[in-house]
Amino acid sequence: MIMEPFGARLRRAMDERGPLCVGIDPHASLLAEWGLNDDVAGLERFSRTVVEATADRVALLKPQSAFFERFGSRGVAVLETTVREARAAGALVVMDAKRGDIGSTMAAYAESFLHKDAPLFSDALTVSPYLGYGSLSPAVALARESGAGLFVLALTSNPEGREVQHAVRADGRDVGATMLAHLAAENVGEEPLGSFGAVVGATLGDLSTYDLDINGPLLAPGVGAQGATPADLPRVFGSAVRNVVPNVSRGVLRHGPDVVALRDEVERFAYEVRTAVSAA
Numbered sequence: 001m002i003m004e005p006f007g008a009r010l011r012r013a014m015d016e017r018g019p020l021c022v023g024i025d026p027h028a029s030l031l032a033e034w035g036l037n038d039d040v041a042g043l044e045r046f047s048r049t050v051v052e053a054t055a056d057r058v059a060l061l062k063p064q065s066a067f068f069e070r071f072g073s074r075g076v077a078v079l080e081t082t083v084r085e086a087r088a089a090g091a092l093v094v095m096d097a098k099r100g101d102i103g104s105t106m107a108a109y110a111e112s113f114l115h116k117d118a119p120l121f122s123d124a125l126t127v128s129p130y131l132g133y134g135s136l137s138p139a140v141a142l143a144r145e146s147g148a149g150l151f152v153l154a155l156t157s158n159p160e161g162r163e164v165q166h167a168v169r170a171d172g173r174d175v176g177a178t179m180l181a182h183l184a185a186e187n188v189g190e191e192p193l194g195s196f197g198a199v200v201g202a203t204l205g206d207l208s209t210y211d212l213d214i215n216g217p218l219l220a221p222g223v224g225a226q227g228a229t230p231a232d233l234p235r236v237f238g239s240a241v242r243n244v245v246p247n248v249s250r251g252v253l254r255h256g257p258d259v260v261a262l263r264d265e266v267e268r269f270a271y272e273v274r275t276a277v278s279a280a
């Protein structure tokens with residue numbers, strides 16, 4: 001069965017559930033705060049709890065692959081279960097693995113996360129374009145075939161990103177703007193929303209010099225622990241704010257392991273995001 005394109009599925013989820021992405025980031029410090037051991041059993045309990053608390057109510061869940069990979073194959077097995085259970089409970093899943101390599105290797109990364117029969121198949125994948133946007137072509141092609149999406153790192157939330165992303169090219173455009181232009185080209189004519197999104201940090205202040213109108217989703221990490229708030233979103237994203245899905249990881253997760261407390265925090269962020277976006 002051919003799956004509806006990711007952009008259309010995400011638009012519907014954002015409209016029905018509100019535009020919020022919750023991160024599944026099992027930091028060792030959070031496992032300790034939750035009274036769990038820093039081992040595979042702790043990882044499994046943490047991830048199950050986040051899925052139980054959030055997957056039936058948020059548009060997007062974003063497992064951070066690094067925190068699972070650090071436990072080796074058993075951690076990756078927990079990641080597979082987490083993705084499967086989150087999707088079964090109704091959330092879309094973006095795998096935050098930030099893959100990027102020469103095209104021939106990129107094809108294998110794409111198979112790992114975007115082939116519909118892959119054990120880690122996810123609705124979308126974060127990818128790094130810093131081996132050249134064209135190196136991502138195999139992932140773009142497979143995402144189209146599978147009804148999946150990509151989130152391309154364009155303007156990341158960390159201050160160190162500037163030395164690469166703000167570098168100005170010979171044509172006068174900076175690297176981040178160039179990535180946004182590539183994505184706009186991928187999404188031409190797609191309705192209601194293209195499947196090729198950008199990662200643009202909510203921490204970055206006024207982005208009015210960038211054309212964020214890529215007809216695709218803007219995944220905006222940085223809300224919560226990194227200091228941005230939902231109220232910042234209209235100022236940062238301007239008229240593109242309707243397509244923004246802010247991500248909160250530690251800002252929600254530090255309220256666990258109590259499921260009700262996690263849900264309350266998700267509802268609070270969702271309400272604040274909705275209020276900020278509808279006032280814009």
Ligand SMILES: O=c1ccn([C@@H]2O[C@H](COP(=O)(O)O)[C@@H](O)[C@H]2O)c(=O)[nH]1
Nearest residue numbers: 064156157158221224225226248249250
């Ligand atoms: O520019 C980026 C891209 C990705 N991230 C990821 O988002 C979460 C943020 O976690 P918080 O706890 O809400 O700070 C994390 O998984 C990062 O790897 C990002 O922060 N910035």
